[in-house]
Amino acid sequence: MEVVGVRSRELDPSASPLDYYGYELRRAREAAGLTLAQLGSIVFCTGSLIGQIETAMKVPQREFSERVDAALGTDGLFSRLVGLVLRSQLPSWFQPYAEMEAKAAYISSFQAQLVDGLLQTEPYARVVLGTRDEAGLDARVAARMERQRVLEREQPPAVWVVLSEAVLHQEVGGREVMRGQLAHLLDLQKYTWLDIQVLPFKARAHTGLTGSFCLLRFEKDADIVYTEDFVQGHMTANPEALKEGSVRYDHLQAAAHPVDDSAALIARVMEERYGNDPEPDGHGMA
Incomplete structure (x- = not known):
């Protein structure tokens, strides 16, 4: 028996990645x-959820897509499609x-x-993305986590991140979230091609006082610089x-602590500021 109300909507597969x-x-x-x-029972979810995804009312997750591929023998089709779907949930700009x-x-x-989006934990990202609007938050968090798959590809990019010390002290989501986030930054040291x-x-005036920015370099395409304001992002290849x-x-790299000293500072802030002392309600953080 099908779930009532989820089969009435016919999709135009060309309308969006989610519809497709x-x-x-x-x-x-x-x-x-x-x-x-029946499919829901095989992939460990409700038939209602399957119906909502089939009618583009719900955004699929990567784990769901991998289970569906295994259940239906679709040779990785949905695992490939979900990347496009999740990217479409990012702001258009x-x-x-x-x-x-x-x-x-x-x-x-x-x-x-803030911690760079490529390095954020899911709890940290959930707080950042849900600050002003929780509508569609699960999809937006999943989209941010999907971006991080670039770090796991067979030939990952060389990544260098400079964080203001203020990032370590800006308490996003509470001490437990921050402790997990800083621990994640330390764990990322396992990647030889990623430096933080x-x-x-004490750097005082520095060349990053005007705000955050990113530089992307490519093997074949033109390099770009990217900045954001509170409305949208700005990307340019202007020389x-x-x-x-x-x-x-x-100049920021030169003024920052060396990588090993930076890791030591992150560990120190994690223990001293977000350690195992009880929260105000008396519950421990461990």
Whole structure:
């Protein structure tokens, strides 16, 4: 028996990646002779959820897509499609940057207030993305986590991130979230091609005072510099902007702690500021 109310909407598969995913999921499920409930039981979810995804009312997650591929024998189709679906959930003005980021050979980032999105934990990202609007938050968090798959590809980009020391002290989501986030930064040291430096407060006036920015370099495409304001992002390949961004970044790297000293500072802040002392309600943080 199908779930009532989820089959009435016919999708135009060309309308969006989400519609295309839903259209193909319904087609593959029906070709396998499975009801919504039957497929749901195989992939460990409700038939209602399957129906919502088939009608583009719900955004699929990567784990769900991998289970569906295994259940329906679709040779990785939905695991490939979900990347497009999740990228489509990013703000429209950010999507061009995300596409370039996914192709970059070198990523250099300076962050003045927050941990770079490529390095955020899911709890940290959930707080950042849900600050003003929780509508569609699950999809937006999943999209941010999907961006991080660039770090796991067979030939990942060389990544260099400079964080202002203020990032370590800006308590996003509470001490437990921050402790997990700083522990994650330390764990990222396992990647030999990813380096994190902390720009200390004692650096005083520095070339990043005007705000965060990123530099993307490519093997074949033109390099770009990316900045954001509170409305949208700005991406340019203008040679003068690239030169200015590169010079500023070189100065930030020179003023920041070396990588090993930065890791030691992150560990110290994690223990001293976000350690195992009880929260105000008396519950421990461990």
